[in-house]
Amino acid sequence: MKRFLPTLIAALVCAAPAPAQGPSGDSRPAGPSGRSKNVAVTLVPETTSVAAGQVLTVALKLEMAPEWHTYWINPGDSGLPTRIQWTLPAGFEAGPIQWPVPERIAVGPITSYGYDGEAWLLSELKVPAAAVVGSRVQLAARIDWLECKELCLPGKAQLALELPVVAQATPDPTHAEAFAQARARLPLPTPLWKGEALAGAKAIALSFSEAPGAGAVEQFFPLQLELVDYAAPQEATTAGAGLRVVFSRAANPAALPATLEGVVRTADGRGFLVSVPLREGAADAVAPPKARPEAGGHGGAAGGPSLPVALGFAFVGGLLLNLMPCVLPVLSLKVLSFVRHGGEGGALRHGLAFTAGVLVFFWALAGALLALRAGGEQIGWGFQLQSPPFVAFLASLFLLLALNLLGVFEMGESLSGVGGAAPRGGLAGSFWGGALATLTATPCTAPFMGSALGFALAQSAAVNFAVFTALGAGMAAPYLTLSASPRLLKWMPKPGRWMETFKQLMGFVLLGTVVFLAWLFGRQTGVDGVAALLGALLLVGMAAWAYGRGTAPGAGGRSRLVALASAVLLLGAGLALGMTQPQRAADVGSGAATSGGLQWEAWSPERLAELRAAGRPVFVDFTADWCLTCQVNERVALASPEVAARLQAEGVTLLKADWTLRDERITRALAEYGRQGVPVYVLYGRDASRPHRLLPEILDAATILKALDETL
């Protein structure tokens, strides 16, 4: 054994030289070695001698202390690749480092590519044919590396091997297995793969129609710098014999190279070296992979819910939507209609039509959201009610429905399809009833729904539609159940005079909704705006009355014409007045206010940052006037005496982010918390290094106090 030993020259190290590290279970030095504080480096020759005209493979073995890493040839966001500079006798030639497949190392928002544990970097040295057998050669290398855990330290070592020149080099059996393993970690060439890359403005898709041997692909490591957003998620899919990886481009992308080069890594850690033509497509040719909602502001990763869980939440959320004050009146009407069409197959048909209405509307909403999101709009759940003209339109619509229920006018059968939620409509009426119920339900972010929607909007279009479908199914479920089982319908009350009473009562409930909408409109546009809206509603009401008079039994042909014409004129004038009035009220969206004895400040990312920097505890309330849950939470839980006193005693700064009107900054901030709608409550403790805490969407005093105990 001893005779195989090459003569070793002790390592000269920048830092304190440490005893050389041998391979496991072998105390014999493996080769010249050195170390820095956290990394030991050793040069390991594959053979104990060199032969003229042949190639010697030398490994640079890097052994990292736990949690420390060194870098790949492309280090990613930060770091430096390890470098070897050879000083060789005349005629020797050193090849480049053969880099093993790297690991992805993510620390907060910074993602690097490198190695932890142990890495073997192989280099091939070509021995000249003229090397004289019997002489000895000295192969010296200066090694530079950067070692990082969270902090980084540069390391360097000057190492040298001295080997005899012989006729036939002898492999060193001690390292045969290690070299075999090191070679197995190198990315494989891919001469049989057929692929190309297509670049959009924001993302690049790398696809192979044939990728023999690939198996389950995990991600792509680019060899080129400045091309890829390293921290962004990648989307890797296997399709038939091929595969596809989509990744985001860097924020400041370099000019596109003609070929894309890098390593495709499989789930089991194998790698494939690829080089494919890169083509620039249209800006929107490739959609960037969706980011998973980031829950922790300080890297406290809580992730989003999984798909089945999100679907379950969405279904339950949909069910609960039925209980929302803004939906209840509409749905009660549907129950009435079921009673009317009760028995035989009629109820089921109406139930299905209603379900279809709900689903179609949810799909339309999902489609609109996706389209807007694709257009880069910063919107979120409940956004419809951020638009004053839409609020005015809704108020007019609800007034008409209320007047209809109160018997001011009756919808003709011919109009029932268009007449929307009028209770006496046919199948089309049931369909539109479902759609209307959904329209009014959307702003009420029910418990469970925020999380499910946050999940959905951050996912692919297919998942998005699945979640919206689950929401719709949940909402329609009780009605479908009722209509499918006539036996259950028997438990419903019998039709009779009470129905008229109930219908008129519901008319008043709808008028209540109009009051809520008028208040909301007033918050958005001010007192002049709300006066104009009331004027508009008056005209709309008169239009309904005129229509009712004109269509009443016994009205003559001429008076009918006059009544209908004035109805159309009045309705047009009313809608025009109501919808063209809006202007932004000065105080909306500022958020600064005193309520329930609590002093609120307006939220802004800067103010939050400032308070965090100063180590002040902060409570952020993402709210909107049209969000009833928010109003209840603020009035009942937050303003309760013990909570208010505690907040004051702890010196918690209260920031209110008012989303009543559209505000991109708030929408973005919500997305950062993984949410798409309000309410969202965030508590930051004094210690800036600890993650923030999200409170539930339905608050009570005990929950807040407990959160304060645990977080501050």
Added chain:
Amino acid sequence: MKRIVLFATVAGLLLAAGPARAAAVVGQPAPEFTLTDSNGKSHSLTSFKGKHVVLEWNNFDCPFVVKHYGSGNMQKLQKAYTGKGVVWLTVNSSAAGKQGHLQAAEVAAKLGERKAAPSAYLLDADGTVGKLYGAKTTPHMFVIDPQGKLVYAGAIDDKPSTDQADIAGARNLVAAALDEALAGKPVSVATSTPYGCSVKY
């Protein structure tokens, strides 16, 4: 009629207010921010309209930063360009408890030791502005023109290493960008890959 015009304007503004990108993009307006400096003074990017602004991401304990401060390279740049009216903002995004984090009171001594001369040393302990700009490394350099447009983002020079000896032979990309920008010329190398330690968010 007036109301219709007003409404149309408001609606137009709402629609036109496009989303801001997560990272600063060269050639586009640099994201607005407000940060407090080590003397407790607040600085907004908008208040420097009309001047060239340099943002330098800093962590004095990072070997790459040590390279450029230990050699006097960074201080030289700061003095040369603040002398020409450039606003030089050094930003520290190290979170509390992480490497390089500084309390406001500690900054003056650190700057004094190194004879550093930024216009202001800004504290960004929660990383808001660092993340807004997509600052990855220390140093990571940004140059903003007098109109508020980002004209350079990337490395300080083209020799990624921790070795002070490399500075002499390196092309300083920030100086090159500033020289061109100050002369009213387009910046020829407007982006490069920053090198350094990761920002300790």
